[in-house]
Amino acid sequence: MPLRLPPLPALRFFEAAGRHQSFKLAAAELNVTPSAISHGIVGLEAALGVELFVREPRGISLTASGADYLSYVSEAFSLIAIGTQRLPNHRADRPIALSCAPTFASRWLLPRLAGFRARWPNVNVSVDTSHRQVGFPVDGFDFAIRMSRAPVAGTAWTRLFGERFVPVCSPAYLETLRETRSDEQDNGQGSGQVNVSLRHATLIHVNAASEDWQAWLDATGTDGTDGTGGTDGIDTNGGLRVDTIQLAFEAASMGLGVALGRRPLVDSDLARGALVEACANTIASTTAYWLVSAENAESAIRRPELADFKRWLVGEAAQFDTQAATQEAHR
Template identity: 30%
Template sequence: MLSRLPPLPAVRAFEAAARLGGFQSAGEELHVSAGAVAHQVKQLESWLGVSLFQRLPRGVTLTPAGRQYAAALQPLLTSLAEVSDAVRRQGDERVVTVTSVPSLVARWLMPRLGRLREQHPEIDMRVLASLHPVDFVREGVDVAIRLGRGPYPGLQADLLLEEWFSAVCSPAFKATAPELRTPADLLRYPLLHDEVEMRIPDEISWARWFKEFGITYTGGTRPSFSHTYLTLEAVANGQGVAIAAEPFIAEDLRSGKLVRLFEQRVPGPYRFHLLRLPEAEARPAVKAFCDWIKAEAQAERG
């Protein structure tokens, strides 16, 4: 039987390339180079004795045999992932795997994990920071916190946190700018940018934030940072002013590390939702975590 199985790493590389439409995207998902994916696919093609991809000057496309193989593989790999996940979980029911965007992990979730340990010492947390859409079964994820509008078909979803954007700076920076009294005054000061606002349609940027107050902003996008938590570290070090949503700045506002420049806040177009498969809370550890984090978020919104 084993001699009739194709090389499984090559199968995994092919499935990713077929699903994502190319070797480069597959390599990014599998954390290897596009060349490594191409090599694995070539190995699988040699084993099967048939071409699975047609190589084109600008990319690849599945051959008829490749389409047939990919369609048959997907349910098989899904079943393998499901049964493997079920067996793995029998080994340790205490582990809860949660994923969220890096800035929410760093700025909101991490400061609260101490309270989770106090209330639920039986839970072993596994926290993943990621931006990509979640495949719960394939990635072994129990709970995801994602920013969006919904709905989320096939998932159980609860509102967790809302976005309210404020202009913030360090206390030291504010002390050096006594004439900074209105949003229009900000145009004379260094404004820090999140690159994430360029990746999320309709997210609040400086231009959209100023527009709420009838101000036209035509400035550039520098300095900029790849994640909100990096932008806010620069702000805390006195490098300028940033706009950030309430979940990311709440702890620093309470501690005095950051200060809000104005009372005006701008609502964001999205909300953070708690997502999981409908059967996830059959595990007591997952249910306890979900109940805990919803209570934390409710207290934050309140």
């Protein structure tokens, strides 16, 4: 007797909506309208006789039944994807698919890919920088590079390296921050020492960043919570706000203020002089870059190039991390 399955397109809609917790994001991923997602799931709920989502004005969330069902549906799609990829000669020449943030891709990954291509000239790499969650292996990605404080269960995580934060600005803007400090009250001599302070600076904030100016101020012991406390009096509430790290660096290079430089992403700007360090206080981030993949993906899919790429990328990260630590020690 044949299995009686729910409509497969509706299951695909449900899997994406459940993973994103959003009809809109699921629609963008599957290239359909949010209305199509909603209607498909309504039909699925009717066919199953179970409510899968709680619909509220602020968004959707899975019901207990929906969350339980999603685990089975996601596993089923993963098995189909893996089985398809393991067919003899199935897309044997397809590129390695990698998802990562655009700034990381342009400033760290792409400059190093020439080295990978030199060693494996017949292996192609596809880099996707869209801001969306990645489901392994359903979405067709082999790897993702993500920022996180710790690994997340259900996938394989390999730590690459962490960032270091240092305030940066354009050379011209730095001159506007220089102050002449008189020490007459201290020793009666008036040294005229030049000092750089951020208290009059326009801070450039990145809205989506999990760590930003407040983290730097806290770690360096600077009071900047309300613009009135402490000796520096740095106001974290004002300033310029942008939605990407790339825009923050560009705004700083244009003299619009001081951005929180994230090494290694800001290294190329510092090297060519477009940006300079506004002060020497550098702190380590609490998050790190991780290489993420499906568990045992390199062996299960029988694509040796995946293992080669992972070893190469982890090696590049280790080499960079060692160099960065040496440079920081010399600083």
